[in-house]
Amino acid sequence: MNIGKTLFSQVMEFIPWTSFARIVYRYGGDSRVRSLACTEQFRAMAFAQLTYRESLRDIETCLLANQAKLYSMGFHSPVKRSTLADANEGRDWRIWADLAMLLIRRARKLYCNDSFGIDLDNTVYALDATTIDLCLSLFPWAPFRTTKAAVKLHTLLDLRGNIPAFVHISDGKTHEVNVLDILAFEAGAFYVMDRGYLDFSRLFALHQAGAFFVTRAKRGMDARRVCSMPVDRSTGIICDQRISLNGYYISKDYPEQLRRIRFKNPESGKTLVFLTNNTVLPALTIAALYKSRWQVELFFKWIKQHLRIKRFIGNSENAVKTQIWCAVSTYVLIAIVKKELKIDASLYSLLQILSVSVFEKTQLSQAFAGSRLLQDQINFANQLNLFDF
Structure with missing residues (x-):
């Protein structure tokens, strides 16, 4: 029973914390830590993604406003913005990368039987990269152009479920084709580029x-x-x-x-x-496969609109990669929740519900019961007629 638990706590229960503890131990994430363990750091970063917080002060203020519920959410003490900033700067970003890959493996098993519009038994990946623009004076470690900095998010998207099977973060100058050198190719799979x-x-x-x-x-x-x-x-x-x-x-x-x-x-x-x-394969199937590559473009558009990866709460390379990997982990986590609870609604609808109700104490299935109605309402035009005859 989840009575008495906040929605945020119930979502966090889908994280394999035992496996995460082994990842933290591998990189010494909690070594000589007095406050804000790695588990609390991830919860704070996931909270920022789910509720659209865009600064350290936002995170601190919103959590402090619900101080009575913090312990049940997995926080042993209030989150200070300076402590969170230091954790993002100092703790190895590979902790969050390994966590994301752990969740990705789980999500791909859940979505492996989904259809993507083409009758094909092979796994189909769409490979592409997107550029996230940065300020050169604040992010000098990510050169892109003379007056601009940027990072590139190289993504291999599994079209069954739109789950990123591989993610690589580089500076803006790295050409997309170089990612082929570090990919482990899967025999029998299709790579659409x-x-x-x-x-x-x-x-x-x-x-x-x-x-x-x-x-x-x-x-x-x-x-x-x-x-x-x-x-x-x-x-x-x-x-x-x-x-x-x-x-x-x-x-x-x-x-x-x-x-x-x-x-x-x-x-x-x-x-x-x-x-x-x-x-x-028939020639028309090859053409349809290339058309399906557009899913990775829609994926980039979606995460830029609904995840916090365009404004960063830290300026170092480690802090930026930490935030991006935590965003990827949050995206995959919500996809897992959607599949595990068999919710027939879009990830957008689930994120919108969670953004305004993470502190509510109700069951997840009950909270998402209205997501179907929300999805139907989104499909209606809300523009009023200028001339009504």
Whole structure:
């Protein structure tokens, strides 16, 4: 029974605290700590994400206003902004990265049977990166341009459930394609990428690992047609070819044949050229796979709108990475809660409910009972008519 427990406490019960304790011990997170243990630090950072707090003073003030409920929420004493700032600056960000990956593994098991719109048994990943702009004078460790700093969030998104399977944080100057060097490719999985990842030596390494890729060809690519497959042009497929790369060095980078599919979008009229190493799937399925890559763009848009990763409460590299990893952990945690409790509502609806009721003492399932109605109301237009005849 959860009677007497706040909603925040019930959400935190989905964290595997025993495994988290081993992570903290691995990095010495609680070594010589007098107050604000790692468990309390994460609770404070998760509270900031769930309630849209944007500064240390916001966190301190809101928690202090509900001081009588802090102990039941897992805080042994009021959270001071200076103590939280020191913890974010000093404690290894890899603690929160490992926690996020622990939650990600759990979430992916829960969502592994979900559909993403394409009848395919293989795991499908969308790979991309987004830039988070920073002030150069405050974040000199993250150079991007002459007058701007930034960090890049490289994400490999599992399209079944939109769970990030891999996240890497770098400075703004790091090119997206470099993340292929640190990815462990999964045999049989599909990796859908845009043209920024078109590096044939790296793609051949992916191919040799037994994985498949779907990307777009760059204009002026030097290649020759080996053979053509019959196609139905009424479906939008213009051609389905096997090609070999020309040129001495590029042919060494990818010495085997590639599949090139030219597709004309019947809606926009735009012609797209796809490259893949898969020779079995129908050409229309390859085009649909690339279209599904848009899910990672929507994921970036969503987290920037609903998580606190655009304004940071610390300026050091460790503090920024701590905040981003805590945001990722919170996102995955809510996804786990949604699946475990079998709630038929969007993550947006759940976050909105939690943002105004984390201190309420009611059962989670009861608190989320109105999320379905909220989802239905969101779909209605709320703009009044300017002229009513």
